[in-house]
Amino acid sequence: xxxxxxxxxxxxxxxxxxxxxxxxxxxxxxxxxxxxxxxxxxxxxxxxxxxxxxxxxxxxxxxxxxxxxxxxxxxxxxxxxxxxxxxxxxxxxxxxxxxxxxxxxxxxxxxxxxxxxxxxxxxxxxxxxxxxxxxxxxxxxxxxxxxxxxxxxxxxxxxxxxxxxxxxxxxxxxxxxxxxxxxxxxxxxxxxxxxxxxxxxxxxxxxxxxxxxxxxxxxxxxxxxxxxxxxxxxxxxxxxxxxxxxxxxxxxxxxxxxxxxxxxxxxxxxxxxxxxxxxxxxxxxxxxxxxxxxxxxxxxxxxxxxxxxxxxxxxxxxxxxxxxxxxxxxxxxxxxxxxxxxxxxxxxxxxxxxxxxxxxxxxxxxxxxxxxxxxxxxxxxxxxxxxxxxxxxxxxxxxxxxxx
Numbered sequence: 001x002x003x004x005x006x007x008x009x010x011x012x013x014x015x016x017x018x019x020x021x022x023x024x025x026x027x028x029x030x031x032x033x034x035x036x037x038x039x040x041x042x043x044x045x046x047x048x049x050x051x052x053x054x055x056x057x058x059x060x061x062x063x064x065x066x067x068x069x070x071x072x073x074x075x076x077x078x079x080x081x082x083x084x085x086x087x088x089x090x091x092x093x094x095x096x097x098x099x100x101x102x103x104x105x106x107x108x109x110x111x112x113x114x115x116x117x118x119x120x121x122x123x124x125x126x127x128x129x130x131x132x133x134x135x136x137x138x139x140x141x142x143x144x145x146x147x148x149x150x151x152x153x154x155x156x157x158x159x160x161x162x163x164x165x166x167x168x169x170x171x172x173x174x175x176x177x178x179x180x181x182x183x184x185x186x187x188x189x190x191x192x193x194x195x196x197x198x199x200x201x202x203x204x205x206x207x208x209x210x211x212x213x214x215x216x217x218x219x220x221x222x223x224x225x226x227x228x229x230x231x232x233x234x235x236x237x238x239x240x241x242x243x244x245x246x247x248x249x250x251x252x253x254x255x256x257x258x259x260x261x262x263x264x265x266x267x268x269x270x271x272x273x274x275x276x277x278x279x280x281x282x283x284x285x286x287x288x289x290x291x292x293x294x295x296x297x298x299x300x301x302x303x304x305x306x307x308x309x310x311x312x313x314x315x316x317x318x319x320x321x322x323x324x325x326x327x328x329x330x331x332x333x334x335x336x337x338x339x340x341x342x343x344x345x346x347x348x349x350x351x352x353x354x355x356x357x358x359x360x361x362x363x364x365x366x367x368x369x370x371x372x373x374x375x376x377x378x379x380x381x382x383x384x385x386x387x388x389x390x391x392x393x394x395x396x397x398x399x400x401x402x403x404x
Contacts, residue, residue, distance in 0.1 A: 027271065041062060084222065198211065251312070296346055350388070
């Protein structure tokens with residue numbers, strides 16, 4: 001079952017249950033929102049979870065592209081991506097969590113063909129201010145799904161204050177043996193779907209108060225689910241990444257961990273540019289710059305002559321099409337030009353940094369005053385200085401004929 005089929009099956013199933021499809025937003029939150037990027041499908045819906053009536057009603061479904069910088073260091077494993085698509089459903093004060101979980105179980109087993117024996121669930125076991133989630137526990141027991149009770153792992157919040165609540169997570173077994181242990185005891189149980197009973201607001205002092213309505217907010221990673229349904233061992237092997245698997249190794253031979261990082265960061269950079277972000281030294285632009293520099297660091301490790309100007313057009317257009325950013329025919333060319341210019345800028349920065357650090361003053365141990373001087377006077381961030389001194393970057397002088 002390809003990814004687009006999974007997406008259609010999901011949306012149509014919930015439309016049949018009376019949900020209205022809403023259009024997913026870009027990666028950029030509304031002006032004034034302190035969050036840099038949309039990191040969950042619920043983020044654009046926060047006002048409605050807090051009680052504002054939604055124009056399309058109380059049952060909603062959507063597909064939302066998300067970016068999570070908190071997972072950057074985990075990219076390269078089998079399940080984490082920087083930019084991904086989140087399938088989501090919401091009850092805005094309509095039905096309760098048990099109905100949401102029942103529908104999810106039916107969709108997975110009947111609509112998507114998941115073997116019920118490969119499922120496991122976790123539920124909230126209770127804490128100081130909120131008791132155990134007996135409603136979800138009972139539902140899973142009635143369905144014959146093994147269930148584990150936890151505390152911290154099954155409480156969802158989007159920050160230290162704001163909407164929050166207990167959640168029930170659905171896991172699918174990914175091992176090549178019969179299922180064993182529990183999700184907290186064996187990482188072959190892969191989380192695919194989180195159902196949050198969003199009924200509380202956490203205040204600055206840590207107290208919980210009821211929200212105006214009892215909501216249900218669910219989120220399911222599309223690429224991760226597709227990986228499991230297609231019997232693949234990592235998200236980078238599902239059909240979404242077929243063009244990358246076909247074209248990138250021919251252009252740049254890379255080991256598997258390096259391929260995953262380069263593939264993820266390049267794909268993410270394309271999507272971020274597609275949503276209107278430009279490289280800079282602050283905010284969203286710095287996230288984009290960091291993605292490009294991280295992938296170049298891996299790309300140049302074995303061959304500093306590699307350049308982003310060689311990136312096949314198909315990979316840019318395929319990514320923009322997949323994330324539904326294909327409305328502007330000039331966008332693929334703009335993406336390429338920005339990536340190539342950012343590569344040139346990084347090469348120049350490395351050359352300048354290497355020359356500055358060769359001065360006698362910087363050959364010994366560096367103190368805080370040195371790091372501040374290098375940053376403020378020469379534009380060299382601390383992490384870049386440290387990497388250059390450790391020899392992480394290859395010599396780039398004379399290699400900078402970046403193709404455009």
